[in-house]
Amino acid sequence: MASMTVAQMVELFVKPDAPIHVTAFDGSSFGDPDAPVTISVNNARAVYHMVNAPGELGLARAYLQGDIDSPQLVPGNPYRLFGDLVAVKPYLRMPNPAQLAHALASVASHGIRRPAAPDIEGPGRLRRLTEGLLPHSKAGDAATVSYHYDQSNDFYALFLGPSMTYTCAVFDSPDxxxxxxxxxxxxxxxxxxxxxxxxxxxxxxxxxxxxEIEAARRGIRVLGVTLSEEQVEWAQRWIRDEGLEDLAEVRLMDYRDVPEGDFDAICSIGMMEHVGHKHYPSYFKEIYDKLKPGAKLLNHQITRCNSHQGKKAGEFIDRYIFPDGELSSPAEIEMVIQDTGFEVVNQENLRQHYALTLHRWNENLAAHWDEAVRLVGEPKARLWGLYMAGCAYNFEMNHIQIHQFLAVKPEDNGTDVYPLRPWWPRH
Incomplete structure (x- = not known):
């Protein structure tokens, strides 16, 4: 049986008239050279990654290590490629068992290999369990938050900008x-x-x-907690530099360990993605118990579009971005908030705003690409560019959303403690 070229393997999965051109290290090519997107398969390791982990995980491993690439890719901002590849989707097909066996035999004829994953890849779900990191336990949360956020603060500053705010912004206009x-x-x-x-x-x-900075500037007494040592170091220095130590404090602490109570308000901005769907009731109960009667909760989180979508993230997100991350629909979240005892006053979808935010972050990363590579290495810089561009595309396509929920803890005589109409100005 003759060995197959990379182009012949591609043709098993992609129809010949697809709007894509593939060139490979073995000299073979597939598709029209004038197609809108070209993918380069640079070495045999790319093929082995796809054989060992078919789908998004294998593709990510190959891309992060430079085993596959495209001249259409802008370093730090590969957004354009997502739309181009979606146009290829209708041309995909599944080979029959005999064709698939032939392709696998061709790969095996060059040796059976399992290339190492990129150094920046985190452990899978099973390995985390064997290491005692139970999903959404205190130890598990500390490990997963540290994995994502305890990077170089200087690296985050390159794309987040001076606000160092890693959540959805609110735009008055695209400009x-x-x-x-x-x-x-x-x-x-x-x-x-x-x-x-x-x-x-x-x-x-x-x-x-x-x-903390913005609240303290309003004269509000604010306590912030995070599980990231890098974030605590940055925040404490920022508070000192602003001279706001008498109003603002940041602690390295799990929210469940905060000893104070009777807060006038609690906000959770982009944190619920780490909590886990099954833990929502205990999470909101913890918040409820820490609030005064009549106090308010503002919960801001990424959501699924409906309750039929799965809760868990795919392998790429789980290994590289948010280990144990889970998303739910706004209806499911609001139901738990209400069942905890809160009255939900307002719900707002900011989906379009997050797409704009991510585009700005990608633009910043691309503009500071050389510095990003110097700080964290090219695989990690590629990772963040890929992740943010992919998220921007998914927000634009309404595959995911982001919601703010404003709720009030009732007083003994009800919740007649807020104005009849929305009291916040338009931003």
């Missing part, structure tokens, strides 16, 4: 600057919470401290 949009997001949350000077705010998953 609004990232800094103005991030300021508008913080203002929107604080305006919804309607806190007065001297009142107390708990910020769960506070990141690098942007909410």
């Amino acid at each position: 609004t600057s990232l800094e103005a949009a991030q300021k508008a997001k913080l203002d929107l949350i604080l305006d919804k919470l309607a806190l007065r000077p001297g009142e107390r705010l708990l910020d769960i998953g506070c990141g690098w401290g942007s909410m």
